[in-house]
Amino acid sequence: MNAPVTGRTDPGHRADAARSAASVQVADTGNVQASGHAIANSGIIHELTVIRHEYPAAGPPAGPDPSRHQGGGRLGRPIGAWDPHDLEVHPAPDPAGHPGTGRGDLPTYVTRRHDRTLARLVTAAADGESGFAVLVGGPSTGKTRACWEAVQPLAARGWHLWHPSDHTQPRTTLEELERVGPRTVVWLNEAQHSLGAAGAVGGRIAQAVHALLTDPRRGPVLVLGTLWPEYVAACTVLPRPGMPDPYSRLRELLTGRTVAVPSAFDAAALKELRDRAAAGDGRLAHAATHAVGGRVTQILAGAPELVRRYEQAPPGARAVLDAAVDARRLGAGLHLRADFLRVAAFDYLGDDDAADLGEAWFDEALRHLTAPVFGGLAPFRRVRRRPEEPPAGDAAFRLADYLEYHGSRLRARACPPESFWNAVAGLVDPAEVARVADSARRRLRFGVADRLYGVALDGGYEGARLFRAQLRELAGDSTGADRLAGADLDRGDLRTLHLVAGMRRASGDWSGAERLYRAAVDHGDVSALRPLAVLRRSAGDEEETARLYWQAVQGGEHDANVLLDASPPPHWRRWAPREALSPLDEADDHQSILQGVTPHWIETKDRADPEVAERLCRIAADHGTPSALLELARLRRGAGDTERARRLCQEAADHGCGPAYKLLAELAEENGDHDDAARITARFAADQRGVTLRWYVESAAKRGDWTRAERLARVELRHGSTLGLRLLARLREPHAPAEAERLAREAAGLGDAQALRTLAVARDAGNPDGAAQLAREAADRGDPYALRTLAKARDARDPDGAAQLAREAADRGDTSAFGLLALAREAAGDPVRAERLALEAVDCGDDVVPRVLARTRARAAAQEPRPGRPPSLLERVLRAGLGPDGSLPPG
CATH class of the missing domain: 1.25.40 (Serine Threonine Protein Phosphatase 5, Tetratricopeptide repeat)
Known part of the structure; x- marks a missing residue:
C-alpha cells in the first residue's frame, strides 16, 4: 500500500512518489501522519522559510489493465448483494426495543477520522492500486460498520466482496484466499481467526495476503480486517530469545497498515450525530441522549443492556457467563458447547449458591442467557450449524462480543477454578486444548498444562510436544524432556530440541546442552553450530570455537553475530580458504547478515576498535542498512567527537537514511547555525523521506519562543499529525500547566489520547492525583x-x-x-x-x-x-x- 522508502533522489523516482496516492500510517494512538511526499509539497517548506525544491512535471499514472478484470467464476458476491448483518455489522435496535425494519436496516452513518483514511484507500483501489488496512478498536466501536460504509463506492464499479465461508476455520480461509481475483474486497472481520490463527496456518494466511497485494495479475484488491487492541499487542511483541515466533509474518503485514478506531466520538462526530438525530433518526437521537463520554456506538449496539444482564445475572447464569468469558480469553474457540459450559461453570459457584441450585439449574441458566435483552440482543446466541457440517451431540453457543470484551477486563486478574480446567480436557479440537494449555502454562499451572498438552498430543496436535518438554525440563525430568525432543527430531522438527538445550544452557548444564546441540548438528541443523560454538568458547576451547563458526558460515549461517563476533583472526586463518578472509565480505545472504547489526552490537564494536566498527558499518550501509552509520554517529556525538559524528551522519543520509537529517540539523543547531539546520530539514522533506516539525517545535520551546513553537505544531496539525501538539503539551507543563492541558485535550479531541498519557507522566511528580486522573481519561479515550x-x-x-x-x-x-x-x-x-x-x-x-x-x-x-x-x-x-x-x- 505504501510507496517504498528508499534513498534515491533522482527526479524520476521523486515524480513517481509525488504522483502516487498519499498513503497513511496510523499509530496506535489514532492520529494520522501523512507520508513524506505529501508533506514535502504541502507548504511546510514555506512555513519554515527555507529553500524550495521543484519537482519535474509528471504525467498521470497508468490506469489498470482492464483485461485483468475479465473472466468467470469470481469468488464472492457483488457488494450490493450482501446484507451488512451477514458481514457481522451489528444491528441497531430502535429506542422502543424492536429490531430494525428489515434487511440491511442501519442507522444513519456518522463519519469519523478513520473514515477519511479508509476513503483514501478505497479511492486508490478504484484507481487500480491494491490496499490493505486493519481497523483496531474494542467491540462495538464501529469498526465493521466503517468497513461496510467505506466499500460502497466500489459497488457501483462492479466490485465483489468475499467473506470466508467460516472464519473460525483458518485452513478453509487459506484455501479460499488463493482463489481471490481482481476487483474484490477481502473481508477479514475479526482477523484473529485468520491472520492470527495458531500454528503455521496463520503465518501462511498472512503470506497469502501479502502475495495477493503484490501480484499485479490479481489486482486491484482491497483487504479490510478488524482486530481488538489486545490481539494487535499480542502479535506485535517480539518473543524472547529461543522462543517460537508465530506472528512474524503478521507483524510484517500489519506494519503501517493499522487504523485506530476510538471507542468514543470526538467533538466533530458528536456535532454531526446531533444534526442527523435532529433530522429524524430516532436511533441516533436515543444514542445522543444516553451516550456517556461520547460512547455512541456502544449504545447503538445495546452494550449497556448486555452489561446489566451480566452484572445482575442469578448465580447459575453468572457462573456460566464467567466460564464462557474465561474460555474465550484463555484460548477456547468462538463456539462453546453446552457440555463444556456445564462442567466448567460449577466451581464458579459459591458453596451456598451451589447448594441452592436445583437439578435443572443449567437449563435455566441457558434460558436466561439466550433471552433477548434489547432489540433481539442476548448474552448467548445459539450457533446454527451449516448444512454441510456433521451433526454434533450437543448445542453450541457464542458469547456476545461486547460481553467477551467487558468480562475479559472484569476477570483480567482472575485465574479459572479447577472445574474449568477439567472441562477443557473434554474439548473436541486438540489445537483448542493446546491453546488453553498455553494459558495454563503462562499462569504456572504446570500440572494442569502438562495434562492438557498430553490430551492435545493424544488428539494428534504435534505442536503440544514443544511446551510439554519445557514443563518436563522445569520439573527436573530430563529423561522425559529428551524423549519428547527426540520424537520431534525424528519428525524433522528441531524446535523442541533447541528449547530444551537452551534451558539447560541457561541453568548451567552445559554438557547436557552440548549433547543436544550436537544431535541437532548430526541431523544437518546448521543453526545449532552457533550455540555450540558459544558453549565451546565458554569452556575456553578457541580452536573448536573457530572451527564451528567457520562450519556455520560454510553452511549458510550468515547472521552478523556469527560473522562478526567470531574468533580472532588467527583461528579464522586456520579454517578459512585464504589468508585475509573477512567473513562478512564472503557472505552472500546480506539481508540475513544485517539482522544482527543492532545498536548494542555497534556500541560493543565501537568500544573494542572504532576503526573496525566504522568499516563494518559502512559495509552494512552499502548492503542496505544505513542506520548502522547513524547509530555510530550518535555514539561519536555522545563521546564529544561532533565533527566525525557529522561526517558519519552525512554518509548515512547519502545512503538514504532519512532520520540522519534530523541529527544533522541538531548538530547544526548546536553549532549555532540555525539557517543551515533549516536547509537540512527542508532537504529532508524534498527528498521524499518524510519530515516532522517536532524537532523545530522543541528547539523553539527551549529558546522560550512558545508562540513560534505552537505555530509550528499547528502547521503539522494541518497536515494530519497531532504529535507536535502532544510534544508541546509536555514541554509546557513545567511552565504553564493550564496551557499544557489545553493543548493535550485538543490533541485528544482529535483522536490522540496518548497526548493525555504523555502529559500525565510529565505532571506526576508535582501533581500525582491530577496525573492519575489524566491517565484514566486517556485510558477511557482508547489509550490502552x-x-x-x-x-x-x-x-x-x-x-x-x-x-x-x-x-x-x-x-x-x-x-x-x-x-x-x-x-x-x-x-x-x-x-x-x-x-x-x-x-x-x-x-x-x-x-x-x-x-x-x-x-x-x-x-x-x-x-x-x-x-x-x-x-x-x-x-x-x-x-x-x-x-x-x-x-x-x-x-
Whole structure:
C-alpha cells in the first residue's frame, strides 16, 4: 500500500512518489501522519522559510489493465448483494426495543477520522492500486460498520466482496484466499481467526495476503480486517530469545497498515450525530441522549443492556457467563458447547449458591442467557450449524462480543477454578486444548498444562510436544524432556530440541546442552553450530570455537553475530580458504547478515576498535542498512567527537537514511547555525523521506519562543499529525500547566489520547492525583497503555501507588504492568514487592517469574555465597508450579 522508502533522489523516482496516492500510517494512538511526499509539497517548506525544491512535471499514472478484470467464476458476491448483518455489522435496535425494519436496516452513518483514511484507500483501489488496512478498536466501536460504509463506492464499479465461508476455520480461509481475483474486497472481520490463527496456518494466511497485494495479475484488491487492541499487542511483541515466533509474518503485514478506531466520538462526530438525530433518526437521537463520554456506538449496539444482564445475572447464569468469558480469553474457540459450559461453570459457584441450585439449574441458566435483552440482543446466541457440517451431540453457543470484551477486563486478574480446567480436557479440537494449555502454562499451572498438552498430543496436535518438554525440563525430568525432543527430531522438527538445550544452557548444564546441540548438528541443523560454538568458547576451547563458526558460515549461517563476533583472526586463518578472509565480505545472504547489526552490537564494536566498527558499518550501509552509520554517529556525538559524528551522519543520509537529517540539523543547531539546520530539514522533506516539525517545535520551546513553537505544531496539525501538539503539551507543563492541558485535550479531541498519557507522566511528580486522573481519561479515550506507563514512571517514587495503578490498568485490559513493576522492584533491591507483583502477573498470564528469578540469582551470585540457603518462594513456584486453584507449592 505504501510507496517504498528508499534513498534515491533522482527526479524520476521523486515524480513517481509525488504522483502516487498519499498513503497513511496510523499509530496506535489514532492520529494520522501523512507520508513524506505529501508533506514535502504541502507548504511546510514555506512555513519554515527555507529553500524550495521543484519537482519535474509528471504525467498521470497508468490506469489498470482492464483485461485483468475479465473472466468467470469470481469468488464472492457483488457488494450490493450482501446484507451488512451477514458481514457481522451489528444491528441497531430502535429506542422502543424492536429490531430494525428489515434487511440491511442501519442507522444513519456518522463519519469519523478513520473514515477519511479508509476513503483514501478505497479511492486508490478504484484507481487500480491494491490496499490493505486493519481497523483496531474494542467491540462495538464501529469498526465493521466503517468497513461496510467505506466499500460502497466500489459497488457501483462492479466490485465483489468475499467473506470466508467460516472464519473460525483458518485452513478453509487459506484455501479460499488463493482463489481471490481482481476487483474484490477481502473481508477479514475479526482477523484473529485468520491472520492470527495458531500454528503455521496463520503465518501462511498472512503470506497469502501479502502475495495477493503484490501480484499485479490479481489486482486491484482491497483487504479490510478488524482486530481488538489486545490481539494487535499480542502479535506485535517480539518473543524472547529461543522462543517460537508465530506472528512474524503478521507483524510484517500489519506494519503501517493499522487504523485506530476510538471507542468514543470526538467533538466533530458528536456535532454531526446531533444534526442527523435532529433530522429524524430516532436511533441516533436515543444514542445522543444516553451516550456517556461520547460512547455512541456502544449504545447503538445495546452494550449497556448486555452489561446489566451480566452484572445482575442469578448465580447459575453468572457462573456460566464467567466460564464462557474465561474460555474465550484463555484460548477456547468462538463456539462453546453446552457440555463444556456445564462442567466448567460449577466451581464458579459459591458453596451456598451451589447448594441452592436445583437439578435443572443449567437449563435455566441457558434460558436466561439466550433471552433477548434489547432489540433481539442476548448474552448467548445459539450457533446454527451449516448444512454441510456433521451433526454434533450437543448445542453450541457464542458469547456476545461486547460481553467477551467487558468480562475479559472484569476477570483480567482472575485465574479459572479447577472445574474449568477439567472441562477443557473434554474439548473436541486438540489445537483448542493446546491453546488453553498455553494459558495454563503462562499462569504456572504446570500440572494442569502438562495434562492438557498430553490430551492435545493424544488428539494428534504435534505442536503440544514443544511446551510439554519445557514443563518436563522445569520439573527436573530430563529423561522425559529428551524423549519428547527426540520424537520431534525424528519428525524433522528441531524446535523442541533447541528449547530444551537452551534451558539447560541457561541453568548451567552445559554438557547436557552440548549433547543436544550436537544431535541437532548430526541431523544437518546448521543453526545449532552457533550455540555450540558459544558453549565451546565458554569452556575456553578457541580452536573448536573457530572451527564451528567457520562450519556455520560454510553452511549458510550468515547472521552478523556469527560473522562478526567470531574468533580472532588467527583461528579464522586456520579454517578459512585464504589468508585475509573477512567473513562478512564472503557472505552472500546480506539481508540475513544485517539482522544482527543492532545498536548494542555497534556500541560493543565501537568500544573494542572504532576503526573496525566504522568499516563494518559502512559495509552494512552499502548492503542496505544505513542506520548502522547513524547509530555510530550518535555514539561519536555522545563521546564529544561532533565533527566525525557529522561526517558519519552525512554518509548515512547519502545512503538514504532519512532520520540522519534530523541529527544533522541538531548538530547544526548546536553549532549555532540555525539557517543551515533549516536547509537540512527542508532537504529532508524534498527528498521524499518524510519530515516532522517536532524537532523545530522543541528547539523553539527551549529558546522560550512558545508562540513560534505552537505555530509550528499547528502547521503539522494541518497536515494530519497531532504529535507536535502532544510534544508541546509536555514541554509546557513545567511552565504553564493550564496551557499544557489545553493543548493535550485538543490533541485528544482529535483522536490522540496518548497526548493525555504523555502529559500525565510529565505532571506526576508535582501533581500525582491530577496525573492519575489524566491517565484514566486517556485510558477511557482508547489509550490502552496510559495507566501502565504512569505506573512505571511512578514506581521509583511511590511503589505502592504504582502497584495500584497497575491493578487499574489490568481492570481496563492491560495486564502487562505487573511484570514491568516486578522487574523494576527487583532491580531496586526490593525482593518482597517484586515477588508479590510477579505472582499477581502470573494470574494475568504474564510469565515474568523466570525473568525476575534470573535477575535475583545473578544478584545473589555477585554477593557472598550462602551455602544451604533454602529456595525462595519464586524458585519453588517455578520448579513445582501452582495448584489448579492458584495454591502455592509446599515448603
